[in-house]
Amino acid sequence: MASVATEPTTSGHAQPAGGPPVVPEFEIVPRIGLVLAGVVLAALVVAVSINGLWALEFMHVAFGAAWTIIDLFVGLVIGPILGRMSIPSRIEFTTRFMPKMVVIMPAVVTATLVAGWQLSTKLGTNQTAYVDHSWIVASMIVVGVMGILALGLLEPANIAVLIELKKKRPNPEVIEQLMKRFIYCSGIIGALQIATLVIMTKLAS
């Protein structure tokens, strides 16, 4: 990504022939996304408060499916494609894709886990007496590992790469390093999501 080092503009226009790559104008944290995340979290509070089976199942299944699919798709499909794209295309894609991930993933993960825990408490599946309790513990371990990777590596890299791209002179080495971290980490989490699918389908059958 060495060619990113020269002064990118923020005009949002196409790259001039032979000129420096263009970094489109973007918001690091999209305001509309924050509003939507707020709506999701408010719905989560309502679902937990009323402790209704349908509400909790909806929140857990819908957001759990979104979490699994996004991780698998980003890690195993988008990641390898991104690695083969041209530098300007990669920059443009990153500035449009990563701000959305900053808002979507924490909201989706929080909704899945909070609704899931409340659902398992309501159904008694988190009790030691539950017949498939070992599978529940296995799911906690898998989610724990995914959480540590996401919180410790993925989210900081996501935010740092966007802030680097906002600079007048983004450092291509930094972007390369952070994007590699993001993509490899997404790939590992995507693989762990397959384990989640195995566990959840076993519990549901």
Added chain:
Amino acid sequence: MNQKLPPVTQTAMVSLALIVAGGIYLSAHLPDHVPLAPAVILLILSAALMAFNLVSLAHVQGFAWDRFFAIARWAILAYAITAGLIEFVFLRNHVGGGVLVILTLSLVVYAIHVPTLVGFTVARYYNGPEA
């Protein structure tokens, strides 16, 4: 970027792994009473690693603290909200006593350490106001 920095990311990941392990230990034994000592030890080790991270960062010469706090304060707000939601579920389910104290303190470690990590990852690549 060539500045010598302490292993903040690695230390934070171990710290997070310790509180996650403590949480799994407690929740895997519900509703039975389990000795709290293992979870307490894991929490103390996790908090000690967080303190180590903060102290070692404080000793870094020329670290971009302005940049660090500019990012970390918003991250703290975001992670405090998620920690609050998790705490709400514990209270909603009448978790109490020593278990609640351990889980709440674990959430405090989470809500401080993750924003620290986000702020650190951004600030380590900051190279002056011209950037």
